[in-house]
Amino acid sequence: MAEVNLNRLSVFTALVRAGSFTAAADVLGMTKAMVSQHIARLESELGVTLLSRSTRRMTLTEAGSTFHASCLSILAEANAAIAQVGRSQEQPSGTLRLTATGDYGTAVVAPALAQFLREHPSLQADLVLNDHMSDLIAERFDLAIRMGWLRDSNLRSTRLSTFRQLMVAAPAYLARCGQPRLITDLASHDWVALTLLATPLRWTFTAPDGTRRTVRMRQRVQANNVTTAHALVRHGAGVSVLPDYLVTEDIRQGKLVVLMAQYSLPVCGIYAVYPGRQPPAKVRAFIDHLRATLAAPG
Known part of the structure:
Protein backbone atom coordinates (compact mmCIF):
# COMPACT_ATOMS: atom_id res chain seq x y z
CA MET A 1 0.00 0.00 0.00
CA ALA A 2 1.33 3.43 -0.95
CA GLU A 3 1.60 6.22 1.63
CA VAL A 4 -1.81 7.85 2.06
CA ASN A 5 -2.17 11.61 1.72
CA LEU A 6 -4.24 12.46 4.80
CA ASN A 7 -5.55 15.66 3.23
CA ARG A 8 -7.67 13.48 0.97
CA LEU A 9 -9.65 12.26 4.01
CA SER A 10 -11.26 15.70 4.28
CA VAL A 11 -12.14 15.65 0.58
CA PHE A 12 -13.65 12.19 0.91
CA THR A 13 -15.81 13.06 3.94
CA ALA A 14 -16.90 16.33 2.28
CA LEU A 15 -17.93 14.39 -0.81
CA VAL A 16 -20.00 11.90 1.18
CA ARG A 17 -21.62 14.74 3.15
CA ALA A 18 -22.39 16.77 -0.01
CA GLY A 19 -23.74 13.77 -1.93
CA SER A 20 -22.21 14.65 -5.29
CA PHE A 21 -18.93 15.73 -6.86
CA THR A 22 -20.44 19.02 -8.01
CA ALA A 23 -21.77 19.92 -4.55
CA ALA A 24 -18.52 18.85 -2.89
CA ALA A 25 -16.53 21.02 -5.30
CA ASP A 26 -18.64 24.04 -4.31
CA VAL A 27 -18.13 23.36 -0.59
CA LEU A 28 -14.39 22.78 -0.91
CA GLY A 29 -13.75 25.64 -3.30
CA MET A 30 -12.15 23.49 -5.96
CA THR A 31 -13.13 22.14 -9.35
CA LYS A 32 -15.19 19.00 -9.82
CA ALA A 33 -12.27 17.45 -11.71
CA MET A 34 -9.95 18.10 -8.77
CA VAL A 35 -12.37 16.44 -6.33
CA SER A 36 -12.59 13.43 -8.64
CA GLN A 37 -8.80 13.32 -8.89
CA HIS A 38 -8.38 13.34 -5.09
CA ILE A 39 -10.83 10.46 -4.68
CA ALA A 40 -9.21 8.44 -7.46
CA ARG A 41 -5.78 8.88 -5.89
CA LEU A 42 -7.11 8.03 -2.42
CA GLU A 43 -8.58 4.79 -3.75
CA SER A 44 -5.28 4.04 -5.44
CA GLU A 45 -3.31 4.72 -2.26
CA LEU A 46 -5.65 2.52 -0.21
CA GLY A 47 -5.93 -0.19 -2.84
CA VAL A 48 -9.74 -0.37 -2.49
CA THR A 49 -12.82 1.07 -4.19
CA LEU A 50 -14.60 3.53 -1.93
CA LEU A 51 -17.44 4.65 -4.22
CA SER A 52 -19.70 3.03 -6.78
CA ARG A 53 -20.47 5.64 -9.44
CA SER A 54 -23.13 5.81 -12.12
CA THR A 55 -24.36 8.65 -14.29
CA ARG A 56 -27.18 9.35 -11.81
CA ARG A 57 -25.78 8.55 -8.39
CA MET A 58 -22.86 7.48 -6.26
CA THR A 59 -22.93 5.08 -3.31
CA LEU A 60 -20.38 3.96 -0.78
CA THR A 61 -18.98 0.46 -1.09
CA GLU A 62 -18.78 -1.67 2.04
CA ALA A 63 -15.09 -0.72 2.37
CA GLY A 64 -16.00 2.90 1.69
CA SER A 65 -18.64 2.93 4.41
CA THR A 66 -16.25 1.49 7.00
CA PHE A 67 -13.48 3.85 5.94
CA HIS A 68 -15.84 6.83 6.07
CA ALA A 69 -16.76 6.10 9.69
CA SER A 70 -13.06 5.90 10.57
CA CYS A 71 -12.37 9.16 8.73
CA LEU A 72 -15.04 10.97 10.72
CA SER A 73 -13.46 9.76 13.96
CA ILE A 74 -9.94 10.72 12.84
CA LEU A 75 -10.96 14.19 11.72
CA ALA A 76 -12.99 14.80 14.89
CA GLU A 77 -9.96 13.92 17.01
CA ALA A 78 -7.73 16.13 14.88
CA ASN A 79 -10.14 19.05 15.24
CA ALA A 80 -10.32 18.50 18.99
CA ALA A 81 -6.51 18.51 19.21
CA ILE A 82 -6.32 21.71 17.19
CA ALA A 83 -8.96 23.34 19.40
CA GLN A 84 -7.11 22.27 22.55
CA VAL A 85 -3.86 23.75 21.29
CA GLY A 86 -5.71 26.94 20.43
CA ARG A 87 -7.18 27.14 23.92
CA SER A 88 -3.72 26.65 25.47
CA GLN A 89 -2.54 29.67 23.49
CA GLU A 90 -5.50 31.75 24.67
CA GLN A 91 -6.13 30.63 28.26
CA PRO A 92 -3.62 29.36 30.86
CA SER A 93 -4.12 25.62 31.25
CA GLY A 94 -2.33 22.40 32.13
CA ARG A 164 22.12 44.86 42.83
CA GLN A 165 25.13 43.07 44.25
CA LEU A 166 25.94 44.18 47.80
CA MET A 167 29.07 43.48 49.81
CA VAL A 168 27.97 42.57 53.33
CA ALA A 169 29.14 41.15 56.64
CA ALA A 170 27.55 40.36 60.01
CA PRO A 171 28.00 42.77 62.95
CA ALA A 172 29.64 39.94 64.92
CA TYR A 173 32.29 39.48 62.25
CA LEU A 174 32.98 43.24 62.06
CA ALA A 175 33.26 43.44 65.85
CA ARG A 176 35.85 40.67 65.73
CA CYS A 177 37.83 41.65 62.63
CA GLY A 178 37.11 45.33 62.12
CA GLN A 179 35.40 47.15 59.26
CA PRO A 180 37.32 47.78 56.03
CA ARG A 181 37.83 51.48 55.34
CA LEU A 182 39.78 51.33 52.08
CA ILE A 183 39.06 49.10 49.10
CA THR A 184 42.53 47.57 49.53
CA ASP A 185 41.60 46.51 53.08
CA LEU A 186 39.34 43.83 51.63
CA ALA A 187 42.29 41.65 50.62
CA SER A 188 43.09 41.00 54.30
CA HIS A 189 39.54 40.05 55.35
CA ASP A 190 38.01 36.56 55.48
CA TRP A 191 36.07 35.98 52.28
CA VAL A 192 33.10 33.67 51.75
CA ALA A 193 33.56 32.54 48.14
CA LEU A 194 30.76 31.34 45.88
CA THR A 195 32.13 28.58 43.67
CA LEU A 196 29.35 29.04 41.09
CA LEU A 197 31.10 32.19 39.87
CA ALA A 198 33.78 32.20 37.20
CA THR A 199 36.14 34.25 39.42
CA PRO A 200 34.88 33.88 43.01
CA LEU A 201 37.92 35.61 44.55
CA ARG A 202 38.43 38.47 42.10
CA TRP A 203 36.05 41.44 42.24
CA THR A 204 36.10 44.75 40.36
CA PHE A 205 34.55 47.75 42.08
CA THR A 206 33.64 51.13 40.55
CA ALA A 207 34.43 54.21 42.63
CA PRO A 208 32.22 57.33 42.72
CA ASP A 209 34.58 59.04 40.23
CA GLY A 210 34.16 56.15 37.77
CA THR A 211 37.58 54.58 38.31
CA ARG A 212 37.68 50.82 38.69
CA ARG A 213 39.66 48.80 41.22
CA THR A 214 40.10 45.03 41.14
CA VAL A 215 40.79 43.24 44.41
CA ARG A 216 41.76 39.61 44.95
CA MET A 217 40.13 38.31 48.12
CA ARG A 218 41.49 35.86 50.69
CA GLN A 219 39.22 32.82 50.87
CA ARG A 220 38.30 31.57 54.32
CA VAL A 221 35.41 29.35 53.29
CA GLN A 222 33.63 28.51 50.05
CA ALA A 223 30.04 27.52 49.28
CA ASN A 224 28.46 25.98 46.18
CA ASN A 225 25.23 28.01 46.27
CA VAL A 226 24.04 31.47 47.25
CA THR A 227 21.76 30.29 50.05
CA THR A 228 24.67 28.61 51.85
CA ALA A 229 26.96 31.61 51.33
CA HIS A 230 24.22 33.82 52.80
CA ALA A 231 23.94 31.61 55.88
CA LEU A 232 27.73 31.62 56.38
CA VAL A 233 27.90 35.41 56.18
CA ARG A 234 24.96 35.86 58.55
CA HIS A 235 26.71 33.64 61.09
CA GLY A 236 29.92 35.67 60.97
CA ALA A 237 32.12 33.51 58.75
CA GLY A 238 33.32 36.46 56.70
CA VAL A 239 32.57 39.01 54.00
CA SER A 240 30.86 38.28 50.67
CA VAL A 241 28.89 39.81 47.82
CA LEU A 242 25.23 38.76 47.83
CA PRO A 243 22.14 39.76 45.82
CA ASP A 244 19.95 42.52 47.24
CA TYR A 245 16.76 40.41 47.16
CA LEU A 246 18.37 38.03 49.64
CA VAL A 247 19.88 40.52 52.11
CA THR A 248 17.62 43.61 52.09
CA GLU A 249 15.59 42.41 55.07
CA ASP A 250 18.73 41.37 56.97
CA ILE A 251 20.17 44.84 56.43
CA ARG A 252 16.94 46.49 57.58
CA GLN A 253 16.95 44.36 60.76
CA GLY A 254 20.64 44.99 61.45
CA LYS A 255 21.66 41.36 60.89
CA LEU A 256 23.97 42.36 58.04
CA VAL A 257 25.91 45.53 57.29
CA VAL A 258 26.68 46.90 53.81
CA LEU A 259 30.40 47.55 53.36
CA MET A 260 32.11 50.11 51.12
CA ALA A 261 28.73 51.43 49.94
CA GLN A 262 30.44 54.20 47.98
CA TYR A 263 31.77 51.57 45.58
CA SER A 264 29.43 49.79 43.18
CA LEU A 265 29.32 46.44 41.43
CA PRO A 266 27.60 45.70 38.09
CA VAL A 267 23.80 45.55 38.15
CA CYS A 268 22.58 42.09 37.09
Whole structure:
Protein backbone atom coordinates (compact mmCIF):
# COMPACT_ATOMS: atom_id res chain seq x y z
CA MET A 1 0.00 0.00 0.00
CA ALA A 2 1.33 3.43 -0.95
CA GLU A 3 1.60 6.22 1.63
CA VAL A 4 -1.81 7.85 2.06
CA ASN A 5 -2.17 11.61 1.72
CA LEU A 6 -4.24 12.46 4.80
CA ASN A 7 -5.55 15.66 3.23
CA ARG A 8 -7.67 13.48 0.97
CA LEU A 9 -9.65 12.26 4.01
CA SER A 10 -11.26 15.70 4.28
CA VAL A 11 -12.14 15.65 0.58
CA PHE A 12 -13.65 12.19 0.91
CA THR A 13 -15.81 13.06 3.94
CA ALA A 14 -16.90 16.33 2.28
CA LEU A 15 -17.93 14.39 -0.81
CA VAL A 16 -20.00 11.90 1.18
CA ARG A 17 -21.62 14.74 3.15
CA ALA A 18 -22.39 16.77 -0.01
CA GLY A 19 -23.74 13.77 -1.93
CA SER A 20 -22.21 14.65 -5.29
CA PHE A 21 -18.93 15.73 -6.86
CA THR A 22 -20.44 19.02 -8.01
CA ALA A 23 -21.77 19.92 -4.55
CA ALA A 24 -18.52 18.85 -2.89
CA ALA A 25 -16.53 21.02 -5.30
CA ASP A 26 -18.64 24.04 -4.31
CA VAL A 27 -18.13 23.36 -0.59
CA LEU A 28 -14.39 22.78 -0.91
CA GLY A 29 -13.75 25.64 -3.30
CA MET A 30 -12.15 23.49 -5.96
CA THR A 31 -13.13 22.14 -9.35
CA LYS A 32 -15.19 19.00 -9.82
CA ALA A 33 -12.27 17.45 -11.71
CA MET A 34 -9.95 18.10 -8.77
CA VAL A 35 -12.37 16.44 -6.33
CA SER A 36 -12.59 13.43 -8.64
CA GLN A 37 -8.80 13.32 -8.89
CA HIS A 38 -8.38 13.34 -5.09
CA ILE A 39 -10.83 10.46 -4.68
CA ALA A 40 -9.21 8.44 -7.46
CA ARG A 41 -5.78 8.88 -5.89
CA LEU A 42 -7.11 8.03 -2.42
CA GLU A 43 -8.58 4.79 -3.75
CA SER A 44 -5.28 4.04 -5.44
CA GLU A 45 -3.31 4.72 -2.26
CA LEU A 46 -5.65 2.52 -0.21
CA GLY A 47 -5.93 -0.19 -2.84
CA VAL A 48 -9.74 -0.37 -2.49
CA THR A 49 -12.82 1.07 -4.19
CA LEU A 50 -14.60 3.53 -1.93
CA LEU A 51 -17.44 4.65 -4.22
CA SER A 52 -19.70 3.03 -6.78
CA ARG A 53 -20.47 5.64 -9.44
CA SER A 54 -23.13 5.81 -12.12
CA THR A 55 -24.36 8.65 -14.29
CA ARG A 56 -27.18 9.35 -11.81
CA ARG A 57 -25.78 8.55 -8.39
CA MET A 58 -22.86 7.48 -6.26
CA THR A 59 -22.93 5.08 -3.31
CA LEU A 60 -20.38 3.96 -0.78
CA THR A 61 -18.98 0.46 -1.09
CA GLU A 62 -18.78 -1.67 2.04
CA ALA A 63 -15.09 -0.72 2.37
CA GLY A 64 -16.00 2.90 1.69
CA SER A 65 -18.64 2.93 4.41
CA THR A 66 -16.25 1.49 7.00
CA PHE A 67 -13.48 3.85 5.94
CA HIS A 68 -15.84 6.83 6.07
CA ALA A 69 -16.76 6.10 9.69
CA SER A 70 -13.06 5.90 10.57
CA CYS A 71 -12.37 9.16 8.73
CA LEU A 72 -15.04 10.97 10.72
CA SER A 73 -13.46 9.76 13.96
CA ILE A 74 -9.94 10.72 12.84
CA LEU A 75 -10.96 14.19 11.72
CA ALA A 76 -12.99 14.80 14.89
CA GLU A 77 -9.96 13.92 17.01
CA ALA A 78 -7.73 16.13 14.88
CA ASN A 79 -10.14 19.05 15.24
CA ALA A 80 -10.32 18.50 18.99
CA ALA A 81 -6.51 18.51 19.21
CA ILE A 82 -6.32 21.71 17.19
CA ALA A 83 -8.96 23.34 19.40
CA GLN A 84 -7.11 22.27 22.55
CA VAL A 85 -3.86 23.75 21.29
CA GLY A 86 -5.71 26.94 20.43
CA ARG A 87 -7.18 27.14 23.92
CA SER A 88 -3.72 26.65 25.47
CA GLN A 89 -2.54 29.67 23.49
CA GLU A 90 -5.50 31.75 24.67
CA GLN A 91 -6.13 30.63 28.26
CA PRO A 92 -3.62 29.36 30.86
CA SER A 93 -4.12 25.62 31.25
CA GLY A 94 -2.33 22.40 32.13
CA THR A 95 0.87 22.25 34.20
CA LEU A 96 3.44 25.04 34.28
CA ARG A 97 6.87 23.43 34.69
CA LEU A 98 9.52 25.98 35.60
CA THR A 99 12.97 26.17 37.13
CA ALA A 100 14.96 28.77 39.07
CA THR A 101 18.01 29.00 41.31
CA GLY A 102 17.57 27.84 44.88
CA ASP A 103 17.97 31.28 46.46
CA TYR A 104 15.84 33.29 44.03
CA GLY A 105 13.32 30.50 43.63
CA THR A 106 12.73 30.34 47.37
CA ALA A 107 12.79 34.07 48.04
CA VAL A 108 10.87 35.38 45.04
CA VAL A 109 9.58 32.82 42.53
CA ALA A 110 7.80 30.51 44.99
CA PRO A 111 5.73 33.29 46.65
CA ALA A 112 4.86 34.75 43.25
CA LEU A 113 3.89 31.31 41.94
CA ALA A 114 1.64 30.67 44.95
CA GLN A 115 -0.27 33.88 44.23
CA PHE A 116 -0.40 33.08 40.51
CA LEU A 117 -1.98 29.67 41.24
CA ARG A 118 -4.60 31.31 43.45
CA GLU A 119 -5.53 33.53 40.51
CA HIS A 120 -5.64 30.55 38.10
CA PRO A 121 -7.26 27.67 40.02
CA SER A 122 -7.37 25.35 37.00
CA LEU A 123 -3.57 25.46 36.61
CA GLN A 124 -1.00 23.15 38.19
CA ALA A 125 2.71 23.86 38.61
CA ASP A 126 6.00 22.00 38.95
CA LEU A 127 8.76 24.23 40.39
CA VAL A 128 12.28 22.79 40.26
CA LEU A 129 15.04 24.67 42.11
CA ASN A 130 18.68 24.02 41.30
CA ASP A 131 21.84 26.02 40.74
CA HIS A 132 23.00 24.40 37.50
CA MET A 133 21.92 25.52 34.03
CA SER A 134 19.02 23.22 33.14
CA ASP A 135 18.43 22.12 29.55
CA LEU A 136 14.91 23.44 29.06
CA ILE A 137 14.14 21.28 26.04
CA ALA A 138 15.68 18.01 27.25
CA GLU A 139 14.18 18.40 30.73
CA ARG A 140 10.81 19.60 29.36
CA PHE A 141 10.68 22.93 31.17
CA ASP A 142 8.21 25.58 30.02
CA LEU A 143 10.19 28.39 31.60
CA ALA A 144 13.40 29.21 33.48
CA ILE A 145 14.12 32.25 35.64
CA ARG A 146 17.80 33.06 35.23
CA MET A 147 20.04 35.60 36.89
CA GLY A 148 23.02 37.69 35.88
CA TRP A 149 24.11 37.61 32.25
CA LEU A 150 22.61 35.26 29.70
CA ARG A 151 24.69 32.97 27.54
CA ASP A 152 24.06 32.93 23.81
CA SER A 153 21.49 30.26 22.94
CA ASN A 154 18.57 29.52 20.66
CA LEU A 155 16.14 30.11 23.53
CA ARG A 156 13.89 33.16 23.78
CA SER A 157 14.20 35.53 26.73
CA THR A 158 12.70 38.64 28.24
CA ARG A 159 14.16 40.77 31.02
CA LEU A 160 11.92 40.97 34.07
CA SER A 161 13.94 43.20 36.36
CA THR A 162 17.41 43.75 37.81
CA PHE A 163 19.15 43.24 41.13
CA ARG A 164 22.12 44.86 42.83
CA GLN A 165 25.13 43.07 44.25
CA LEU A 166 25.94 44.18 47.80
CA MET A 167 29.07 43.48 49.81
CA VAL A 168 27.97 42.57 53.33
CA ALA A 169 29.14 41.15 56.64
CA ALA A 170 27.55 40.36 60.01
CA PRO A 171 28.00 42.77 62.95
CA ALA A 172 29.64 39.94 64.92
CA TYR A 173 32.29 39.48 62.25
CA LEU A 174 32.98 43.24 62.06
CA ALA A 175 33.26 43.44 65.85
CA ARG A 176 35.85 40.67 65.73
CA CYS A 177 37.83 41.65 62.63
CA GLY A 178 37.11 45.33 62.12
CA GLN A 179 35.40 47.15 59.26
CA PRO A 180 37.32 47.78 56.03
CA ARG A 181 37.83 51.48 55.34
CA LEU A 182 39.78 51.33 52.08
CA ILE A 183 39.06 49.10 49.10
CA THR A 184 42.53 47.57 49.53
CA ASP A 185 41.60 46.51 53.08
CA LEU A 186 39.34 43.83 51.63
CA ALA A 187 42.29 41.65 50.62
CA SER A 188 43.09 41.00 54.30
CA HIS A 189 39.54 40.05 55.35
CA ASP A 190 38.01 36.56 55.48
CA TRP A 191 36.07 35.98 52.28
CA VAL A 192 33.10 33.67 51.75
CA ALA A 193 33.56 32.54 48.14
CA LEU A 194 30.76 31.34 45.88
CA THR A 195 32.13 28.58 43.67
CA LEU A 196 29.35 29.04 41.09
CA LEU A 197 31.10 32.19 39.87
CA ALA A 198 33.78 32.20 37.20
CA THR A 199 36.14 34.25 39.42
CA PRO A 200 34.88 33.88 43.01
CA LEU A 201 37.92 35.61 44.55
CA ARG A 202 38.43 38.47 42.10
CA TRP A 203 36.05 41.44 42.24
CA THR A 204 36.10 44.75 40.36
CA PHE A 205 34.55 47.75 42.08
CA THR A 206 33.64 51.13 40.55
CA ALA A 207 34.43 54.21 42.63
CA PRO A 208 32.22 57.33 42.72
CA ASP A 209 34.58 59.04 40.23
CA GLY A 210 34.16 56.15 37.77
CA THR A 211 37.58 54.58 38.31
CA ARG A 212 37.68 50.82 38.69
CA ARG A 213 39.66 48.80 41.22
CA THR A 214 40.10 45.03 41.14
CA VAL A 215 40.79 43.24 44.41
CA ARG A 216 41.76 39.61 44.95
CA MET A 217 40.13 38.31 48.12
CA ARG A 218 41.49 35.86 50.69
CA GLN A 219 39.22 32.82 50.87
CA ARG A 220 38.30 31.57 54.32
CA VAL A 221 35.41 29.35 53.29
CA GLN A 222 33.63 28.51 50.05
CA ALA A 223 30.04 27.52 49.28
CA ASN A 224 28.46 25.98 46.18
CA ASN A 225 25.23 28.01 46.27
CA VAL A 226 24.04 31.47 47.25
CA THR A 227 21.76 30.29 50.05
CA THR A 228 24.67 28.61 51.85
CA ALA A 229 26.96 31.61 51.33
CA HIS A 230 24.22 33.82 52.80
CA ALA A 231 23.94 31.61 55.88
CA LEU A 232 27.73 31.62 56.38
CA VAL A 233 27.90 35.41 56.18
CA ARG A 234 24.96 35.86 58.55
CA HIS A 235 26.71 33.64 61.09
CA GLY A 236 29.92 35.67 60.97
CA ALA A 237 32.12 33.51 58.75
CA GLY A 238 33.32 36.46 56.70
CA VAL A 239 32.57 39.01 54.00
CA SER A 240 30.86 38.28 50.67
CA VAL A 241 28.89 39.81 47.82
CA LEU A 242 25.23 38.76 47.83
CA PRO A 243 22.14 39.76 45.82
CA ASP A 244 19.95 42.52 47.24
CA TYR A 245 16.76 40.41 47.16
CA LEU A 246 18.37 38.03 49.64
CA VAL A 247 19.88 40.52 52.11
CA THR A 248 17.62 43.61 52.09
CA GLU A 249 15.59 42.41 55.07
CA ASP A 250 18.73 41.37 56.97
CA ILE A 251 20.17 44.84 56.43
CA ARG A 252 16.94 46.49 57.58
CA GLN A 253 16.95 44.36 60.76
CA GLY A 254 20.64 44.99 61.45
CA LYS A 255 21.66 41.36 60.89
CA LEU A 256 23.97 42.36 58.04
CA VAL A 257 25.91 45.53 57.29
CA VAL A 258 26.68 46.90 53.81
CA LEU A 259 30.40 47.55 53.36
CA MET A 260 32.11 50.11 51.12
CA ALA A 261 28.73 51.43 49.94
CA GLN A 262 30.44 54.20 47.98
CA TYR A 263 31.77 51.57 45.58
CA SER A 264 29.43 49.79 43.18
CA LEU A 265 29.32 46.44 41.43
CA PRO A 266 27.60 45.70 38.09
CA VAL A 267 23.80 45.55 38.15
CA CYS A 268 22.58 42.09 37.09
CA GLY A 269 19.51 41.11 35.09
CA ILE A 270 16.63 38.81 36.00
CA TYR A 271 15.34 37.01 32.91
CA ALA A 272 12.51 34.71 31.89
CA VAL A 273 13.87 32.19 29.38
CA TYR A 274 11.69 29.81 27.36
CA PRO A 275 11.87 27.57 24.29
CA GLY A 276 9.88 28.24 21.14
CA ARG A 277 8.75 31.37 19.35
CA GLN A 278 5.15 31.23 20.63
CA PRO A 279 5.01 30.34 24.35
CA PRO A 280 1.63 29.07 25.60
CA ALA A 281 -0.72 31.26 27.58
CA LYS A 282 0.39 29.80 30.93
CA VAL A 283 3.98 30.94 30.27
CA ARG A 284 2.98 34.39 29.03
CA ALA A 285 0.65 34.86 31.99
CA PHE A 286 3.26 33.90 34.58
CA ILE A 287 5.89 36.14 32.99
CA ASP A 288 3.45 39.06 33.20
CA HIS A 289 2.57 38.14 36.79
CA LEU A 290 6.21 37.89 37.90
CA ARG A 291 7.13 41.15 36.16
CA ALA A 292 4.24 42.91 37.96
CA THR A 293 5.30 41.36 41.27
CA LEU A 294 8.86 42.60 40.86
CA ALA A 295 7.68 46.07 39.87
CA ALA A 296 5.37 46.40 42.89
CA PRO A 297 6.68 48.76 45.62
CA GLY A 298 8.02 47.21 48.77
